[in-house]
Structures are given as C-alpha cells and as structure tokens.
Amino acid sequence: MEIIDTICGSIHANLIEGKAYLLILAGLKTTLVITLAGLFSGTILGALFCAMNYSKNRLLGFISKTYIVIVRGTPVLLLLMLLFYVVFARTRMDAIHIAVIAFGLNSAAHIAEIMKAALDSVDPGQVMAARALGFTRSGAFYHVTLPQASRHARPVYQNTVINLIQWTSVVGYITIADLTRVINAIGARTADPFSVIFIGIMIYLMLAYVTYLIFRLSDRKKRAVG
Amino acid sequence: MIKVENLSKSFGSLKVLSAVNAEISKGECIAIIGPSGAGKSVFLYCLNALETPDSGSIRINGANISDKKIDINKVREKVGMVHQNFHLFSHLTVLENIILAPVKVRKMSRVAAVERACRLLATVSLVDKKHAYPDELSGGQKQRIAIVRALAMDPEILLFDEPTSALDPTMVGEVLAVIRNLAKQGFTMVIVTHEMNFAQEVAHRVLFMEEKGIYESGTPDEIFNDPKKAKTIAFIKKLKTFNYNVRSFDFDLIAMSTQADLFCGKYNIDRKRINNVNLVLEEMTTYILRHGYEKSRSPDIAIMVEYGDVDKEIMIEIAHDGKNIDPFEKISFMAGGKGSDTDDLGIFMVKKIAADVRFKNENGLNKFKIRI
Numbered sequence: 001m002e003i004i005d006t007i008c009g010s011i012h013a014n015l016i017e018g019k020a021y022l023l024i025l026a027g028l029k030t031t032l033v034i035t036l037a038g039l040f041s042g043t044i045l046g047a048l049f050c051a052m053n054y055s056k057n058r059l060l061g062f063i064s065k066t067y068i069v070i071v072r073g074t075p076v077l078l079l080l081m082l083l084f085y086v087v088f089a090r091t092r093m094d095a096i097h098i099a100v101i102a103f104g105l106n107s108a109a110h111i112a113e114i115m116k117a118a119l120d121s122v123d124p125g126q127v128m129a130a131r132a133l134g135f136t137r138s139g140a141f142y143h144v145t146l147p148q149a150s151r152h153a154r155p156v157y158q159n160t161v162i163n164l165i166q167w168t169s170v171v172g173y174i175t176i177a178d179l180t181r182v183i184n185a186i187g188a189r190t191a192d193p194f195s196v197i198f199i200g201i202m203i204y205l206m207l208a209y210v211t212y213l214i215f216r217l218s219d220r221k222k223r224a225v226g
Numbered sequence: 227m228i229k230v231e232n233l234s235k236s237f238g239s240l241k242v243l244s245a246v247n248a249e250i251s252k253g254e255c256i257a258i259i260g261p262s263g264a265g266k267s268v269f270l271y272c273l274n275a276l277e278t279p280d281s282g283s284i285r286i287n288g289a290n291i292s293d294k295k296i297d298i299n300k301v302r303e304k305v306g307m308v309h310q311n312f313h314l315f316s317h318l319t320v321l322e323n324i325i326l327a328p329v330k331v332r333k334m335s336r337v338a339a340v341e342r343a344c345r346l347l348a349t350v351s352l353v354d355k356k357h358a359y360p361d362e363l364s365g366g367q368k369q370r371i372a373i374v375r376a377l378a379m380d381p382e383i384l385l386f387d388e389p390t391s392a393l394d395p396t397m398v399g400e401v402l403a404v405i406r407n408l409a410k411q412g413f414t415m416v417i418v419t420h421e422m423n424f425a426q427e428v429a430h431r432v433l434f435m436e437e438k439g440i441y442e443s444g445t446p447d448e449i450f451n452d453p454k455k456a457k458t459i460a461f462i463k464k465l466k467t468f469n470y471n472v473r474s475f476d477f478d479l480i481a482m483s484t485q486a487d488l489f490c491g492k493y494n495i496d497r498k499r500i501n502n503v504n505l506v507l508e509e510m511t512t513y514i515l516r517h518g519y520e521k522s523r524s525p526d527i528a529i530m531v532e533y534g535d536v537d538k539e540i541m542i543e544i545a546h547d548g549k550n551i552d553p554f555e556k557i558s559f560m561a562g563g564k565g566s567d568t569d570d571l572g573i574f575m576v577k578k579i580a581a582d583v584r585f586k587n588e589n590g591l592n593k594f595k596i597r598i
Contacts, residue, residue, distance in 0.1 A: 129313035129372075132274055133327035133379060134303035143330060148317045 014196040020186050027182030034168045038103030046111030071109035077170045084174040099171045118153035158215045162208045227252045233282035242268050244438040255409045257429035258418045264435040266418045270385050274305040306376030310388040312368040314360040320371050321356040324378045346374045350404050366397030386417040426450050434458050472527040493533045502579045509572035510544050518548030542596040552585040
C-alpha cells in the first residue's frame, strides 16, 4: 500500500501541483506543431528536390544531389543551431518558426531520397505499356507511376514521420518548450524525475502508435477503393 | 495501312536499322522472324513511335507518325501493342487494367468500359479472374489479359513483341490460340516471334530480318521451305538442325542429350529412334575424345543433327580436328564384332544402328556422316 501511496504522491506532485499537466499539454502541442509543419514543408520541398534530380538540367540535378548528401550526413541539431544562432540571429523570428524551417529542410533531404527510390522501383515497362495505350507522359505518370511509387514509399515514409517526432526533441536547445524540455523542467523542479520521464516516454510511444494507426487506416481505405 | 519508307535507326554508334521499306495492308498478318539482335523489336517499336527513327517515314493510314505536329497519343490509341513481358499494371486488378485506358484516354463511361472488358475477357476465358491482381496470375493468363487490354482500345492494328518468349513452354499454347483466333477474325497484325511453326501457320507474309533490315520476305511457304538468299537459307537450316559443340573432355553429356531429345521431340520422332540418336552421339563423342585427341590439347567436335521432313531420315554429322582415325574400318575388319574393349563395342553398336556410315578426312577435318 505504501508503494501505491508513493506513486500517487509522485504523480500528484509532478502533474497536478502547479498545474504541471497544462505545461505538458502545451509542450505536446509545440512538438506536434513542429513535426507536422516540418513534415508538410519537408514533403513539398522533398518532392521539389526529387524532381530536380530527374531534371534534364545538369545544374539542378547537381544542386539537389549535393544538398541531399550534406543534409543527410549532418545532425539536424547543428542545422537548427546554425539557423538560430547565425542565419536568423539578428531577426526577431520566433524560435518555433526556425525549428519548422530546420526540420523542413532536414526531412526534405530524407523524403527526396525516399521518393526517388520509390519512383525508381516502378517497372519502366509498365510506363511504356501505358504510353503504348495512348496515355500522355503525364497521364502515364499520374495513373501508373505515382500510385505504385506511393505504395512503395508508404512504409518508409511512415518511419520518417515517427523519426521526425523524436528528432524534434532537440528543439529545447534553442529555447523552445517542447514536450521533452517541459518534462525535463518539471523533473528538475520536483526533484523526482522518474515518474515524469516515464509519462514523457508514454506520450512519445502514443504518438508513434497514433502515426501507425493513421497510416494503417488510410491504407485500408485505399485498398477498399482500389 | 502502314507504309514504312527508308526507316533508319541507330543507338549511339550501333546501327540497328538501315533504310527499311515495308508495306502492310489492312487485314494482313505479318510474322517477323530472324536472329536475335537483328532489329526486329526495334522495328516494331518504331511502328507506334515508342522508338523514334533517325530518318525515314512511317505512315499509318496516311499520317506520318514521326511528324512533330501529329498527336502521337491519338495514333497509339489505334495501334495496340502486346509486350514480351506483359507489363500489366501491377497496382490494378485485371478489370481495372483493361478499362484504365478506355476510361481515362478515350473517355468512355466506366459502365460501358466494364461491360466491354467482360465481353472481351470471355473470349479468352478469363472472366473469373477479373478481380485478381496480376501477380496472382500465371504467365499465360497475364499475356491473355495483356492482349485483352490492347483490344479494349479497339485498335486497328495489333503489334506483338515476342508474345510467348517469356512464357513457360506449357503456357505458350494458350496464348498462341488467342492470337490465332484474332488472325482468323482478320485483324491487321504484326508479330515478332521465335515460334516458327506458328509463324508458318498464321502469317500471310513472313519478313526475315537480318543485316539491319528486311533481308527477305515472302509467303510462309517461300521463306520456310524455299528460301532464296544465303542468310535466310542458313537461318532456316539452323532451325531444322540441332547443333552442339564439344570443347572439353568433361563436356556436359546430359545437356547434349536433353537438347537432342528436345530437337527430336519437335518432329515427333519415336522414342526408339531418339534413343538411337542419343546413343550414336554419346558413343561417337566418347570414342573421338578418347582416341582422337591427346590429353594435352582441347578438343573441338561439332555435332549436327538434321531431320529430313520428306524422307523421315535423321542425318548426324560429326566433325572434329583430332587424329585421322576411322573406327568403322577397324570394326568391319573384325567381322562378327569381337570387340576387345568397350569403345569398340560402342562403335559396333553405332554401326548396327546406322543405315549408313561415311567417313572422310578433308583439310585436317575428320567428318562422319551417319544416317539413321
């Protein structure tokens, strides 16, 4: 009974006192905003880099390849710090916006690679067959290449989303109160970090699981239509 | 209907087609045969502009398809194509594969397209597979679906690029049956094929491609039974013969026998004679390897088996560049077959099987002719 009392006390001290749960919710919201906005801009930018890679213009291809190599090969935290302390240091830009830019730029490189691999995996013979049936180039891309490529890309893309959620935990370095930083702060204040860290772990796990569920549901919908 | 003039095509420095001329009229079924790499498929791909010719013109119903101003997609709607590797859309079911182009390209209503697709599927007996995905089908089924997919666009011409080359031998028949049926209905068709019996049977005209162009053309009877030009004659002769070269003391006997079996099988030669052919091949090569060559040099034995359509005789020719020995001379010497070793016994058996054995040495080449 004593143990239960201790746990309840600890949870109470960490979550309820001083309305700490509100802090956690706010941190969760920040984490989600950075993830989703970063993912959105990363996907669009990634598609752009991927298209550049296939372009006939050699320079565009070179730019895209170099960008992907550099960004994929360096930690996102350094990019974040570069933007925060150097590039946007003199502007009064909100740190969260800077984080969105950093994660957008970083995930764009990964997503461009995912898209390229997915597009390359589509059988060129099927595209040729579509052309032979009278489809235009874009028609063949839209009706044959794209559906197959997106099917191939799904599992890897899902992985990227889950990774991105976790990578955002470094934004605390540039003063943003995201989920991880809030949990760290509460733990430090109550001098009882265990339970609040445990709660943090559970929240991240839940986010990963929700991502998995969203992908599964949309996959099923697609199957039903297709 | 199709008129090809001075068509040339190169890939880099490799010239594939050089000044090809051809004309195909409505309702005609054309078979294109020839050795690998003769440009047969490239020629076919030029006909619906999947390959762009370097020079020359292709007119389909009068329209020059290499003209930049022409809407090539409109032309392709009228030219159906069936590929060697099927290329069904793997993310779609059979039915969706068939209706995709009619609905999206020809803007047919979905209902009408589905109805038409089912009617066409019935003609190839695959209605029950309409909701299957391509990877659930056998090769023969895939190719029949691919034919239906091309037919669903209501083409005026059908191009077949080696439609049975990617199939298991057991499935070739079902696909050929479908194509044969289309030929009977009077479709204009161009078929690139290695199935010579099929080409002979369905084609109105056969084009033999070699030397970067159409080397010889004519009716199936002219090309297969009475070819005029040297390379056609050699090609047709090679079709009718089995060739095997032994270049090592540890040659693959099983491969040789299996291929000889297959060759004889094509002509419905009975089991006993097939066994005799194999016995002759085996005994002769073993004998030549053992007595004709020193261990230090590599052997070179060329074997050719030919079947005479008319006299039903099998002619085996074996040439080697080893020592000039005629084992049969020795055998006839020892009448009664008191062979001292197993090799002599082998030669004795060959002699008994053969209707006629001849040996001669020409320019250092020893040639056996054995008739069975």
